[in-house]
Amino acid sequence: MANIFKHSDSNIVTSLVAAGLQVLTQQDEEYATRQKSYWSKTARLAPSCIVRPRSADEVSTTVKILVAVDQKFAVRSGGHTQFAGGNNIEGGVTIDLGQLDWTKFDEPTETVDIGPGGRWRQVYGELQKHGRTVSGGRDGNVGVGGILLGGGKTFFTAKRGFGCDDVVAYDVVLADGRLVTADATHNEDLFRCLKGGGNNFGIVTSFRMHAIPSQSIWGGLNVFPKQVAPRAIQALVNFTENVHMDEDSHLLFILTYTGLCTTLLLSPQFKETVVVAAYVQIAGVEKAPAYENFLRLPAVMDTTKMTTIKDVVDDYDFAPLDHHGIFFTATFKNDAKIVTKASELHDVLVEQLLSLIPDGDFITQCLVQPLPVHYGQNSKAAGGNIMGVENQSTNGLLFVAVVMVKTAEQEKFAYPKVKAWIASLKDFAETIENGNLPWIYLNYADSSQEVLQSYGEDNVRRMTDVAAKYDPKQVFQRLCSGGFKLNARKH
Numbered sequence: 001m002a003n004i005f006k007h008s009d010s011n012i013v014t015s016l017v018a019a020g021l022q023v024l025t026q027q028d029e030e031y032a033t034r035q036k037s038y039w040s041k042t043a044r045l046a047p048s049c050i051v052r053p054r055s056a057d058e059v060s061t062t063v064k065i066l067v068a069v070d071q072k073f074a075v076r077s078g079g080h081t082q083f084a085g086g087n088n089i090e091g092g093v094t095i096d097l098g099q100l101d102w103t104k105f106d107e108p109t110e111t112v113d114i115g116p117g118g119r120w121r122q123v124y125g126e127l128q129k130h131g132r133t134v135s136g137g138r139d140g141n142v143g144v145g146g147i148l149l150g151g152g153k154t155f156f157t158a159k160r161g162f163g164c165d166d167v168v169a170y171d172v173v174l175a176d177g178r179l180v181t182a183d184a185t186h187n188e189d190l191f192r193c194l195k196g197g198g199n200n201f202g203i204v205t206s207f208r209m210h211a212i213p214s215q216s217i218w219g220g221l222n223v224f225p226k227q228v229a230p231r232a233i234q235a236l237v238n239f240t241e242n243v244h245m246d247e248d249s250h251l252l253f254i255l256t257y258t259g260l261c262t263t264l265l266l267s268p269q270f271k272e273t274v275v276v277a278a279y280v281q282i283a284g285v286e287k288a289p290a291y292e293n294f295l296r297l298p299a300v301m302d303t304t305k306m307t308t309i310k311d312v313v314d315d316y317d318f319a320p321l322d323h324h325g326i327f328f329t330a331t332f333k334n335d336a337k338i339v340t341k342a343s344e345l346h347d348v349l350v351e352q353l354l355s356l357i358p359d360g361d362f363i364t365q366c367l368v369q370p371l372p373v374h375y376g377q378n379s380k381a382a383g384g385n386i387m388g389v390e391n392q393s394t395n396g397l398l399f400v401a402v403v404m405v406k407t408a409e410q411e412k413f414a415y416p417k418v419k420a421w422i423a424s425l426k427d428f429a430e431t432i433e434n435g436n437l438p439w440i441y442l443n444y445a446d447s448s449q450e451v452l453q454s455y456g457e458d459n460v461r462r463m464t465d466v467a468a469k470y471d472p473k474q475v476f477q478r479l480c481s482g483g484f485k486l487n488a489r490k491h
Contacts (some may be wrong), residue, residue: 009048009049012048012049012065012066012069012071012093013025013048013049015065016049016051016062016065016093019061019062019065020058020061021051021052021053021058021061021062022051022052022053022054022099023049023050023051023052024049024050024051024052025048025049026046026048026049031050034050034052034096034098037079038079038087038088039078039079039080039081039082039141039325040080040081040082040083040323040324040325040404041322041323041324041408042082042083042084042324042325042408042411043079043081043082043083043084043085043086043087043088044088045084045085045088045089045090046090046091047074047088047089047090047091047092047093047094048091048092048093049093049094050093050094050095050096051093051094051095051096052096052098052099053095053097053099053100054099054100055100055205056100056171056173056179056205056206057179059095059097059100059173059203059205060173060177060178060179061177062093062095063095063173063175063177063203063475064176064177066093066479067175067176067177067473067475067479070479071092071093071479072089072092072093072479072480072481073089073092073093073094073095073479073480073481074087074088074089074092074093074094074095074480074481074482075087075094075095075097075199075203075480075482076088076094076095076096076097076098077097077116077117077143077144077145077146078117078119078141078142078143078144078145078146079143080139080141080142080143080146081146081482082324082325082326082327083325083327083446083447084447085447085481085482086447086482086483087146087482088482089481089482092481095203096117097115097116097117097145097203097205098117099117100115100116100117100118100205100206101115101117101118101122102114102115102118103115103118103122103123103126103127105126105127105130105132105211107130110210110211111168111208111209111210111211112127112132112134112208112209112210112211113206113207113208114134114136114144114206114207114208114209115144115205115206115207116143116144116145116204116205116206116207117143117144117145118143118144119140119141119142119143119144120136120137120138120139120140120141120142120143120144120147120313121140121141121310121313121314123136123144124136124140124308124309124310124313125310127211127214128214128308128309128310130211131213131214132211132212132213132214133211133212133213133214133309134163134166134209134210134211134212135152135154135155135156135157135160135161135162135163135165135166135209135210135212136148136152136154136163136209137152137154137163137313138153138154138155138280138312138313138316139313139316140310140313140314140316144207145204145207146443147163147443148163148164148167148204148207149164149194149196149197149198149199149204150196150198150441150442150443151163151164151195151196151385151387151441151442151443152164152443153369153398153441153443155217155250155280155282155309155312156212156282157250157375157378158243158244158246158247158248158249158250158370158374158375158378159247159248159282159378160210160212160378160382161375161378161379161381161382161385162195162196162375162379162385162387162389163209164194164195164196164385165195165378165379165382165383165385166209166210166212166382167194167195167207167208167209168183168184168208168209168210169181169182169183169191169207169208170182170183170190170191170194170204170206170207170208171204171205171206172190172194172201172202172203172204172205173202173203173205174201174202174470174471175202175470175471175473175475175476179205182194183208184383187470189462189465189466189469190202190466190470192384192385192386192462192466193386193462193463193466193467194386195384195385195386195387196385196386196387196442196455197386197452197463198442198451198452198483198484199476199480199482199483200452200463200467200471200476200477200483200484200485200486201466201467201470201471201476202470202471202476214308214309215283215284216284216306216307216308217280217281217282217283217284217306217307217308217309217312218279218280218281218284218285218286218287218288218304218305218306218307219250219278219279219280219281219304219305219307219312220278220279220302220303220304220305220307220312220315221276221277221278221279221301221302221303221304222276222277222279222294222295222297222299222301222302222304223270223274223275223276223299223300223301223302224274224275224276224277224297224298224299224300225274225275225298225300226255226272226273226274226275228275228297228298229255229275229340229343230340231293231297232253232275232277232294232297233253233336233339233340233343234293234336235277235293235294235297236251236253236336236339236368236370236397237334237335237336237339238293239251239290239291239293239294239370240334240370240371240372240395240396240397241334241372241395242290243370243372243374243375244372244374245290246288246289246290247374248281248282248283248285248288249279249280249281249282249285249288249290249291250279250280250281250282251277251278251279251290251291251294251369251370252276252277252278252367252369253275253276253277253339253367253368253369254275254276254277254278254365254366254367254368255273255274255275255276255342255343255346255364255365255366256273256274256276256363256364256365256366257272257273257346257350257363257364258270258363259271259354259359259360259362259363260359260360261359261360261361261362261363270300273346273347273350274300277291277294278316279291279294279304280309280312282309284306286304286306287304303315322406323362323363323404323405323406324404324405324406324407324408324410324411325402325403325404326401326402326403326404326405326411326414326415326418326446327400327401327402327444327445327446328400328401328418328419328421328422328445328446328449329398329399329400329401329422329440329441329444329445329446329449330399330422330425330426330436330440331371331392331396331397331398331399331436331437331438331439331440331441332396332397332399332425332429332435332436332437333394333395333396333397333429333432333433333434333435333436333437334370334371334372334394334395334396334397335397335429335432335435337432338397338425338428338429338432338435339368339397341425341428341429342366342368342399342425343366345421345424345425346364346366346421348421349364349403349417349418349421350364352417353403353413353414353417356410356413357405357410357413357414361405361406361407361410362403362404362405362406362410362414363403363404364402364403365400365401365402365403366399366401366402367399367400367401367402368397368398368399369397369398370395370397370398371389371392371395371396371397371398371437371439372395372396373392373393373394373395373396375389376389376390376391376392377390386455386459386462386463387439387442387455387459388439388454388455388456388458388459389439391456392437392439393434394434394437396437396439398441398444399422399425400441400444401418401421401422402418403417403418419446419448438454438456439454439455440454442483442484445484447484449484450484451484452484452485452486460486463486464486467486474487
């Protein structure tokens, strides 16, 4: 039976401190600061202590101490996972990687070593000094580790595949405390499984990525009134069908209700549902032809300009602070009827929420992104990952239903409504040939969703074999909480 940290917490803390590790207990002021830094209030559990390693060796030492006494633990990178237990633990040990924060560009190899505890705004800011960037996160506040281990949809996905496809090496602490490198020639089976396989195999202490020459980009938002939604939806479908013709143009399509809630980008001036098109043109082409159908629509807000990736990720913030986050995701065929249905169901959801939650206490997002066959082909060309996206046979749309609320009671009310929203949408998509596509994106999923199973039987078998090889005692299945586990089946 694994130790939940109820009886021997003082002994564990003593052992960790004696090993020279930085340990925070609930009496420490910094403990509270770290807890408040979790993006979603739902994730702010109460571990009995937090270990803050400063090096890969200290991660190794921590793992050895915890495994020796069968101690349950969680691992945190940036702390952006929205649900409880994804990157934190109640009454155990949280390994907080926040001090493993570095961005080191190596010009001879055109690679970048990045610590898992960094935030993408910091990564881009440092690389900008060298005229480089990487295929990383699109929200500057998100941590490095979670994005890359979950796959990582980036501004460069149409051109280079997912963020994990641009990782050339991982430094990993295994369950027995060994520090190994996984790349295309060393531990290559582990290398493949870390590309989308989450925290099932070890703790990554550094990512080595391809560097990309950086330049000025064109990007920003257009906000449209809800009345243009049918035309905007058709523009999204057309864009998705033609991604392969312009790999430099990136798009996010969002239906959002912010009401009286103030966000960084959308203030209370928008008191009804609006349509948002977020553009990033990585080649710096202003108003590229790929966006033509959107640019014809009457915008009530336009923030587009020549800018940098660093500034874009700093600006991209629809979410207010100190809210409980609810996410559910699915992948659908690229079909306007499905997005139209999603919009209708979103309207119903907003009315349901307004019936019991004060306006200003919540925001919603119906976020849709292109997921054409082209993306999976890019991943395959880059060497492949474990997510199975290359098996997708038709152009798709990646959908995420998002609600953020202020209180735990509001979350209890909203959660089943959001779950029902996506279930109803999947039921509708079932009436369309190939309307539902199998893949579930780890970084957008709720804890109840069967993410790894969506990768396909062959990939699940491969991950299971690799986990058994590198973690025969199932430490990262039994003791390490959070993420999506190979031995877990949802009901």
